[in-house]
Amino acid sequence: MEYQQTIRKTGVLSGIGLHSGADVQLKISPLEVDSGIVFKRSDISSNNIVPAKFYNVTDTKMCTEISNEHGVKISTIEHLMAALWGMKIDNALVELTGPEVPAMDGSSKDFVELIKNSGLQKQFKEKRKLKILKTIKVVQDDKEMIVRPSDKFSVNFAIDFQHQAIGKQSCEFTGLQEFEREIGYARTFGFFEEVEYLKKIGLAKGASLTNSIGLDANGVMNPGGLRCKDEFVRHKILDCVGDLFLSGYEIIGEFEAKKAGHNLNNQILRKIFQTEADYRII
Structure with a gap:
């Protein structure tokens, strides 16, 4: 138990x-x-x-x-x-x-x-857990999130950014791996060219190279570089795991994400809980 x-x-x-x-x-x-x-x-x-x-x-x-x-x-x-x-x-x-x-x-x-x-x-x-019983999918433009029944928790995430330092990256994380060692250290990231616009709309006012990875036309701006070569997609998994914990439970299910973000992470939870036949609390 x-x-x-x-x-x-x-x-x-x-x-x-x-x-x-x-x-x-x-x-x-x-x-x-x-x-x-x-x-x-x-x-x-x-x-x-x-x-x-x-x-x-x-x-x-x-x-x-x-x-x-x-x-x-x-x-x-x-x-x-x-x-x-x-x-x-x-x-x-x-x-x-x-x-x-x-x-x-x-x-x-x-x-x-x-x-x-x-x-x-x-x-x-x-401890109670949320077990996925049926495949559920949410799509927004070219972004998607799918969850399938499984006997364990996993997230397979793929991203594609038109930036030389990122490009296409994919990574799978399972609940059997250690959070701290695999994804817990991965930092959020942002593009220098977007900072002024974000500040105008009330975002990124506290952003700096001490609390995020900065990217400009030449690549990574942080003096120490990246913590690992696929830190970007690992951070996306970190975000996803945090957002999915808003279910109130650890989830037993296999997630697959393509270019997803906070919105789809939330939408998949809303869709899961829409239909009681799609899940069980065990």
């Missing part, structure tokens, strides 16, 4: 929001069984709780944002959600002093370290 887990003690870190540019403190605390992952805006005095659920996703432009019925928003949750999934944390309270999870180095690395330092606490209630 696999039991639910929370963290053993409260952990804190601080950083700048990738899109908001705001300085934010993040605190993760233990929660009781069956609570799931819950976000709280401590800079707002009331109606400040937002459960980390797929149906609370209200924006997927360049990140995943969740909101509650009172309009309280928390954005760029995907790297933290991926770390919580990777460390097998089922229940936790995440408190933030601002509107966005801090970017840290653009990967899940610092969140994994925070959880490790806080320790894991087994909770003596059985």
